[in-house]
Amino acid sequence: MPKIKPQKDHTPPNPMKALLQSSNISNIRKNTEIDAKILALSKKNVLFDVGAKAEAVLGEKELKEITTYLPYLGEGDIVKVRIISAESREGYPVVSMRSFFEKGKWDILQEKKKNEEDIEVVCGEYGKGGVFVDFMGIRGVIPKIQLTTDFLEDPSRLAGQRIKVKVLEVDEVKNRLVVSQKAAVLQISQKEMKKRFAKIKLNEVYDAKVLGVSEFGIFCEVQGVEGLVHISEISWEKVTNASIYVKQGEIIKTMVVEKNDEDLKLNLSIKRLANDPWEDIINKYPKEKELEGEVVRRERYGYFVRLEPGVEGLIHVSKLTGSEEFELGRKIKVFVERVSKNDRRMSLILPQTDKPVLYR
Numbered sequence: 001m002p003k004i005k006p007q008k009d010h011t012p013p014n015p016m017k018a019l020l021q022s023s024n025i026s027n028i029r030k031n032t033e034i035d036a037k038i039l040a041l042s043k044k045n046v047l048f049d050v051g052a053k054a055e056a057v058l059g060e061k062e063l064k065e066i067t068t069y070l071p072y073l074g075e076g077d078i079v080k081v082r083i084i085s086a087e088s089r090e091g092y093p094v095v096s097m098r099s100f101f102e103k104g105k106w107d108i109l110q111e112k113k114k115n116e117e118d119i120e121v122v123c124g125e126y127g128k129g130g131v132f133v134d135f136m137g138i139r140g141v142i143p144k145i146q147l148t149t150d151f152l153e154d155p156s157r158l159a160g161q162r163i164k165v166k167v168l169e170v171d172e173v174k175n176r177l178v179v180s181q182k183a184a185v186l187q188i189s190q191k192e193m194k195k196r197f198a199k200i201k202l203n204e205v206y207d208a209k210v211l212g213v214s215e216f217g218i219f220c221e222v223q224g225v226e227g228l229v230h231i232s233e234i235s236w237e238k239v240t241n242a243s244i245y246v247k248q249g250e251i252i253k254t255m256v257v258e259k260n261d262e263d264l265k266l267n268l269s270i271k272r273l274a275n276d277p278w279e280d281i282i283n284k285y286p287k288e289k290e291l292e293g294e295v296v297r298r299e300r301y302g303y304f305v306r307l308e309p310g311v312e313g314l315i316h317v318s319k320l321t322g323s324e325e326f327e328l329g330r331k332i333k334v335f336v337e338r339v340s341k342n343d344r345r346m347s348l349i350l351p352q353t354d355k356p357v358l359y360r
Contacts, residue, residue, distance in 0.1 A: 023092060028086050028093055036081040036095065041074065048081060048095060050090060055091035065101065069136055071118045071120055071162070072108070074176040084161040099252055107173040113167035116191075118184050121165055128214065129153050133165070133179060140177030144212045145219040145226050149183050150328050153247065154210060154337035163192055163348060188224075196224045208254040208268060213243045220268060227266035229254060236271050236278075236310025245270075278309040278344050285311075285336045290351060293334055295326045305334055305348055320350070 028034075028050060039055060040047035046066060058066065058249055073079070080103075081095040088094050097104075112119050121133035123141065130143040137231065142165065147155055157179075165179035166188075182188070200206065200222060208220035208227060218229040231239050235294040237244070246252055258267035275285075285307065286289065293305035294311070302316040326332060338347040 010141060012213070028083050030083055030086050031097065033080060033082045035078050038075050038079065041070065043070070046097075050093060050095065051079070056081070056083070056095045057094055057095050060323045062097055062101075066097075069101075069105075072105075072136055101137075103172070104192055105138060106170065109138070109167055109177065111171040113170055113207050113341055116166065117188055118164040118166055119179070120162055121179060124157040125159055125160045131158050133177075135177065135179075138175075138177055142179055142181050143219075143226075144214070145221070146178075146180035146182050148185050151181070165284070171232060191214060193264050195224070195260075197221065197259070200259065200266065202256055202290060205253055205255050205273065207251050209217055210248055210250045212248060213246065215242075216244055218270075218349075219251075220252070220266075222254065222256070222268070225264065225266055227268045228257075229255070229268045229270055233257070233269040233271055235356045236274065236276060237306070238312070271310075277308055278341055281311070281341050281346075282339055285339060285346070287336050290338070291334050291336065292331055293329075293348075295328055295330045295332060298326070298328065305332065307346075313347070313348040315348045316349065319348075324350075 008137070034050060036048040036056065038046065040050050043066065044063075046063065048056045048058070050056045074109060079097060079100045081097055082099060083093055084096045085094040109119070111117075121135045123142075124134060125133040126132075130141045131147070133140045133142060140157075144152065144155060146168070147158075151158060163181060164184040165181050167177070168180050168183070168185040169176060169178035173175075175227050179291045180188075183193075206222045208222045208229075210218055211221055212219040217231045217233070218234065220227040220229060229242075231242055234242055234245055244248070252270065253273055254268040254270055255272045257269045259265075259271065260267070262359055291307055295303055296306045296312065297304040300317075302314050303324075304312050304314055306312045313334065319337075333351050334348040335351060336346060337349045340346075
């Protein structure tokens, strides 16, 4: 009788089963923290090479959290894991990515910044600081000045979009993340930015393009470098609304008053291109000379009167009878009582029927 040969099993092999069957659990200890290489990555399973003969899987509880991180991780990535079970019932190690969830994402950001690589973020609402973004649960911001021109007028259009950005600042201690959409789109390298920054000289005057205005100043670009004209540097007079001085897209003259080497930003000034009205204040406004000024503000402690742009004096309540009711914008006659050039303060009094006796 001919010998019957056993038939071959044509059942498709199960990669996971074969992998686990062929793996001999190595000498790995519970609670050991190691760097692991991601071998497979999905919502249902994450498989790691833990540097031994046995492959490991992510614990079930943390597997529910992995969805948040899937867009930012890939096969071949090295992440920090902790062994929570050297050998499960199924015969393979189980690991935790908790340290990665808490700190590893900051390490990724530092590495991306160092290598000038793009990251992907999800955009949120647009606020005072810019467009808020999310990266693996870390909240960051794209300053308005770091947006391309097509989003400058209406940054809120980015809400809900997943976009590529470059990391500008990352600080785990301060929980701070600043990124640039413009740098990613235009592929501006940090090396190139440093070259541009180095060419700009302190106290020199440059043309600046107005990119936007906020309650604290004017955002500008000087030869491709980010700059800010703080609201206090717009004019020698008090400024409460920067938007009345400039328009977006306008080219203005500015002076570089400070260079921030750490974040490659410029502090600019418009007012320093004009003479400081307080420079010769004592000669311009002698004590016994009658002057005319405009009432510009009323405070509980008196009236502020503008003598010229950038020069205001205070008529203190102690110098008033209490019957005065000056409307804003009204022109009135005053005398200078006291001037402090260093403090940029001037005390005024109203004319009297007779020639005022300012000092006995």
